[in-house]
Amino acid sequence: MRPVLVKAPTARPIEPADVIARAEVLSGASVVAIGALIDAATGQLSGWHGTLGRCLVDQTWSVELEPDQRGYYRLPFPDVSQLLAVKDEGGGDLAARVRLRSDALGWYVALLDGVGADALTIQFVAGFGGPVKRALNMKGYSFIDVSLSGSNIGNQFAGYDAGPSALRRVFRQYCDGVITNHAGNDRRSGITFENVGAAPGSLNDASGNGLRVLTSWHNSDLRATLRGPKRIVRTTLLPATTSTDGYATTANQTGKNDDAVWVSDYATSANGDQFKLADLNMRRGAYAALPYGGAGECDAGWDMYAASGHTADGKFAPNSTNDGTHQFVANIVAAANDLAPRLPALLGFAA
Structure with missing residues (x-):
């Protein structure tokens, strides 16, 4: 069925004051008139009838869906940040x-x-997307979003000259810098942090490379293809956990694979690849004296994990996720508000 708008956006993608500050506005043009123009443009671009096929600002939709051939219920928009309700045909609650x-x-x-075999009615929030895109929008920066769901560094090098990975490399030549959290999907059990496996070009999930080696190769490739200042900003990774109580508490969450071990003082240990990578990106613990900007290194780090409000034990804050992978809108907004004022310094731009 066609999606139904349940709750319209409560904000515009850009406000009249931002337009006046950044554009040539004829004297006498009213804030009301500029707001009307913004609303008209947003209506043409955003939502189910919009030409972009996505939601520009957070909004709530409901849709009745049949499963696809794999039994999945495909949502009509990208940048979905939260499931609000999932019900079967009899009205039964399937959220858990x-x-x-x-x-x-x-x-x-x-x-x-x-x-899945039967139709489900799903209510969800879609909109701005993750904290980085929100922060870039807040600062009025132009950017290219080349994120690809489910991808990892290994896939990028395996598709070095073909497919989406090659397109990413093409787009980089138009960019002064990059903000990336690539490596989240490279986390896996049984790989030491600095283990060296197959070389770039033949890299894949099973090639035996540790997270530091993967990110080093990724940094070098980014630096080789960006233009201008070539600023590389890496973020800490979000948790990846399972829960026995619907993520109502941290006590009943368990980290996945090698992420299960958290070191409370951020010092590097023999376990917990996610947290060793966080130490490396943020230059703390065992990496406190390592300078930014060297060969294979990033130029700055941003602690998305802490900015999102998650706890100091490597788990999601209570009631901030319902799947152990994606955080709720409130946490995304908190992280974006933390990142936005830091962007000029991180990217090397004038404030």
Whole structure:
């Protein structure tokens, strides 16, 4: 069925004051008139009838969906930040039995206990997307979003000269810098942090490379293809956990794979790849004296994990996720508000 708008956006993608500050505005043009023009343009671009096929500002939609051939319920928009309700045809609540997921085709809802067969009514929030895009919009920066759901550094090098990875390299030549959290999907059990496996060009998930090696190769490739200042900003990774109480507490969450071990003082240990990578990106713990900007290194780090309000034990804050992968809108907004004023210094731009 066609999606139904449940709650319209409460803000504009850009306010009249921002337009006046950044554009040549004829004297006498009223804030009301500029606001009307913004609203008209937004209506043409955003939502179900918009030409972009996405939501520019957070808004709530409801849609009745049949499962696809894989049993997934494909949502009509990207940048989905939260599931609000999932009900079966009889009105039964299935929220505890589903998870929000994403892949190269977009965002979908998957049943945890089997393949979907019946229609579901799903209410969800879609909009600005993650904290980085929100912060860039808040500062009025132009940017190219080349994120790809479900991708990892290994895939990028395996597709070095073909597919989406090659397109990313093409787009970089138009950019002064990059903000990336690539490596989240490279986390896996049984790999030491600095293990060296296959070389770039033949890299894949099973090639045996540790997270530091992967990110070093990624940094070098970014620096080789960016223009201008070539600023590389890496962010800390969000948690990846399971829960036995619907993420109501931290006590009942368990970290996945090698992320299960958290070192409370951020010092590097033999376990917990996610947190060793955080130490490396933020230059703390064992990496406190390592300078930024060297060969294979990033130029700055931003602690997205802490800015999002998550706890100091490597887990999601209570009631901030419903799938152990994606955080809720409130946490995304908090992180964006933290990042926006830091962007000039991180990217090397004038304030």
